[in-house]
Amino acid sequence: MNRKILVTQSSMPKYEEYIEEIKDLWESHWLTNMGDKHQTLQKELLSYLDVNNVELFTNGHMALELSLQALDFKVGDEVITTPFTFASTTQAIVRNGLIPVFCDINPIDFTIDVTKIEKLITEKTVAIMPVHVYGNVCNVEEIERISQKYGLRVIYDAAHVFGVKYKNKGIGSFGDVSCFSFHATKVFNTIEGGCASFSDEKIGKRLYELKNFGIKNQDEVECVGANAKMNEFCAAMGLCNLRHLDAEIFKRAKVVECYRKNLCGIEGITLNPIQKNVVPNYAYFPIIVDEKIFGHTRDEIMDELARYDIGARKYFYPLTSSFQCYNGAYDTNETPVALYMSTHVLTLPLYADLELKIVDKICNIISNMNNK
Numbered sequence: 185m186n187r188k189i190l191v192t193q194s195s196m197p198k199y200e201e202y203i204e205e206i207k208d209l210w211e212s213h214w215l216t217n218m219g220d221k222h223q224t225l226q227k228e229l230l231s232y233l234d235v236n237n238v239e240l241f242t243n244g245h246m247a248l249e250l251s252l253q254a255l256d257f258k259v260g261d262e263v264i265t266t267p268f269t270f271a272s273t274t275q276a277i278v279r280n281g282l283i284p285v286f287c288d289i290n291p292i293d294f295t296i297d298v299t300k301i302e303k304l305i306t307e308k309t310v311a312i313m314p315v316h317v318y319g320n321v322c323n324v325e326e327i328e329r330i331s332q333k334y335g336l337r338v339i340y341d342a343a344h345v346f347g348v349k350y351k352n353k354g355i356g357s358f359g360d361v362s363c364f365s366f367h368a369t370k371v372f373n374t375i376e377g378g379c380a381s382f383s384d385e386k387i388g389k390r391l392y393e394l395k396n397f398g399i400k401n402q403d404e405v406e407c408v409g410a411n412a413k414m415n416e417f418c419a420a421m422g423l424c425n426l427r428h429l430d431a432e433i434f435k436r437a438k439v440v441e442c443y444r445k446n447l448c449g450i451e452g453i454t455l456n457p458i459q460k461n462v463v464p465n466y467a468y469f470p471i472i473v474d475e476k477i478f479g480h481t482r483d484e485i486m487d488e489l490a491r492y493d494i495g496a497r498k499y500f501y502p503l504t505s506s507f508q509c510y511n512g513a514y515d516t517n518e519t520p521v522a523l524y525m526s527t528h529v530l531t532l533p534l535y536a537d538l539e540l541k542i543v544d545k546i547c548n549i550i551s552n553m554n555n556k
């Protein structure tokens with residue numbers, strides 16, 4: 185009878201629109217390797233993201249991993265980052281032979297706590313990799329000041345902030361590189377995909393080679409590259425989805441507004457902040473549950489929603505610093521705010537086509553639990 189409500193649902197164009205978009209591919213037989221769709225999408229993203237340069241990738245993770253490689257750090261160099269993120273951020277650092285140094289997040293918008301960065305800088309620190317969590321913008325000015333003072337690179341994990349503007353500038357114009365994800369679950373998708381935005385064209389040249397095995401030309405292979413090229417079918421999906429993105433974001437805004445109206449008065453539930461000078465993209469709807477005031481834990485809310493076939497997600501949990509693969513190298517108590525967040529946050533279903541009456545239902549289930 186009732187369909188299961190998942191935490192997200194991928195945006196898709198009309199079937200006919202996509203078929204129309206990929207028709208040329210049966211004429212050109214050009215399926216990948218920076219074809220027409222790839223080039224067109226790249227151009228359109230420059231203007232949509234309001235940035236100087238964009239390089240497309242097979243996914244957001246490879247954008248992060250190859251951006252770090254493009255900056256030519258040495259094995260064992262340190263990168264200051266946060267553990268309250270998706271696996272990708274930390275794995276990209278470690279897979280480059282670099283050492284993640286975990287900084288805590290601030291309890292206001294859950295991005296890196298800029299007052300705690302300087303204490304973590306050593307002679308081995310080469311970069312900061314902050315995350316614009318849930319679409320919330322990091323304190324880019326303070327990060328810029330610190331990076332200039334110590335000569336550090338800044339690579340933003342911008343997977344959550346597609347289309348976000350800060351002080352009328354595209355969010356991808358801050359730092360040395362910003363990496364976006366176009367995964368099926370993100371605000372803008374190319375099925376799988378991602379991009380890096382940057383201002384230094386030298387970085388762009390390196391990224392272009394790195395995503396294509398390091399090949400410079402038919403005779404020369406300049407660096408140890410990977411294969412991370414976006415194919416034409418994915419780029420075509422992006423071209424279609426981009427046409428409808430503003431409408432999708434508008435619908436997301438309505439869903440968020442409905443959640444906020446319903447949940448703002450509930451004691452023990454804290455909502456994501458509304459940031460000044462930010463044009464948001466309504467990427468996620470996290471709630472932070474203080475069980476001492478609300479009367480139930482985050483996990484109990486998740487279980488109760490599951491009884492009604494509504495999927496919510498512990499996002500982000502666990503902290504990346506506690507992953508098994510790091511063999512206990514990091515102490516999560518050194519990032520207490522991140523630890524608290526990871527054990528108290530729940531992201532609720534949010535996508536453009538989520539019906540407002542379902543949002544009301546979700547909110548009712550939660551408010552009915554309050555102190556019962």
Ligand SMILES: *Cc1c(COP(=O)(O)O)cnc(C)c1O
Pocket residue numbers: 243244245246269270272273315341343344364365366367376377378
């Ligand atoms: C989705 C995501 C990524 C990775 O993107 P993919 O396109 O799935 O590889 C990286 N960081 C964060 C914070 C993400 O949410």
